[in-house]
Amino acid sequence: MNSSIKIINASVSFKCYENRNLSLKDFFSRNFSGNMLRKDRVFSALNDISLEIKPGERVGLIGRNGAGKSTLLKLVCGIYHPSSGKTAVQGSVASLIELGAGFHQEFTGRENLYLNGAILGMDEKQIRGIEDEVIKFSELESFIDTPIKYYSSGMYMRLAFSMATAVHPDILVLDEVFAAGDIGFVEKARARMYRMVDDANILLMVSHDMDLMKELSSRVIWIDCGKIMEDGNPSDVINRFKKFIE
Amino acid sequence: MNPLLTMVASTIIFGTLFKADIKTFAIYLFAGFIPWNCFNNILIQTSSSLLANEGLMKKIAFPKIIFPVAVSISVLIDSLFSFIALFFLMLMIQPTFSWALFFIPVAFLLIYIFSLGIALTLSVLTVYFRDLQYVITILLQIFFFFTPVVYKIDSLGNGVVAKLMGLNPLNFFIQLMRLPIVDHIFPSLSIIAVTVMLSFSSLLLGIYIFNKSEINIIYRL
Secondary structure, rough: OOOOOEEEEEEEEEEEOOOOOHHHHHHHHHHHHEEEEEEEEEEEEEEEEEEEEEOEEEEEOOOOOOOOHHHHHHHHOOOOOEEEEEEEEEOEEEEEEEEEEEEEOOOOOHHHHHHHHOOOOOOOHHHHHHHHHHHHHHHOOOOEEEEEEOOHHHHHHHHHHHHHHOOOOOOEEEEEEOOOOHHHHHHHHHHHHHHHHHOOEEEEEEEOOOHHHHHHHHOOOOEOOOOEEEEEOOOHHHHHHHHHHH | OOHHHHHHHHHHHHHHHOOOHHHHHHHHHHHHHHHHHHHHHHHHHOOHHHHOOHHHHHHHHOOHHHHHHHHHHHHHHHHHHHHHHHHHHHHHHOOOHHHHHHHHHHHHHHHHHHHHHHHHHHHHHHHHOHHHHHHHHHHHHHHHHHHOOOOOOHHHHHHHHHHHHHHHHHHHHHHHHHHHHHHHHHHHHHHHHHHHHHHHHHHHHHHHHHHHHHHHHHHHH
């Protein structure tokens, strides 16, 4: 297992589109009326970040809202590309950034299971291997062949969670720990989550739950305004972060 | 069903209008509608493929070119099916067989490649200009009348209009289908060369534009 994450001087900047959704209509009418389009403001979500995560590390990201935590996760997942600098990620990445991403409303639970598996990079054989286990865990045996648009939100979440946690990637990226359902399911889900975390070679997670952070991570990085403020031992960083907030 | 009804209606109306023999005219129309519909549907459906999957792209990283390619292939398969349905109808009207029919798959492939290239470019542009999808539909409707689908190009005479129409790239692709189906001959090498050139330059341009903007699309979706 040689998974690692290396980020070298990476910046991610967004354009703040002040023209809402540009349409051809606006584009032409404004150009002809001499009323130029407003310039888009550039907002940098991540500012020249360098970071190296070695195999076996459990890294937690903390910071205020809008500090750039999720942007950093998306950078690692490859959803965003840095506008300058470089990222090098080795190993398979599974991102649990949002549950139920890529579920199709018209498909049945089972079809969605296959669709989602394919999106996560599994082949048909692998999906067939986990199919029964996922269905059993989600407690949806009698509804699995019903289109998911008829599911209750709890059923939907259970299926999404069971599917997302059935993969065992080298690098696990988590945005806020989630669990839905009745008390029994939450307990079960927590245990499954921890098992998944144990199996992963590298864990990178974002959470506002400081106790959970202390429990799961071996290294905590505090981000503010797109820059790394502190990086190190979980309890030290968390204490300084708490003081800063106050 | 849809291409079948359009075919029947157009055959009756235009056949009477041009005072053509209904049977031969039906086959002429058929050979024009198939490539046109393929081109038309690929452009319309593929251009919004990135917008339709924006939720997915924001959460999972994978090559975005999958969306336009998947949509366009499904349109191609759809066209193949409507070709088969109309082909049987054609056999009933005029039961002749010719070796030139074996050229049809190649014609489909070239039309597909040509349309995909344009559609890739449009799918990127649609992300930036969301109302482009409606504009495309309207432009295609106008373009339909500038393409010899329901009429013969020589019926336009030798004027400026006919010369302008001669520049329409879709002409060549329709010829690819029409020559084997209507005239039972293989298209000439010059037509094949022109269409191969057109389709591959369209595809290369489309892929170039797509690759160039792939990493930036996500910020605008």
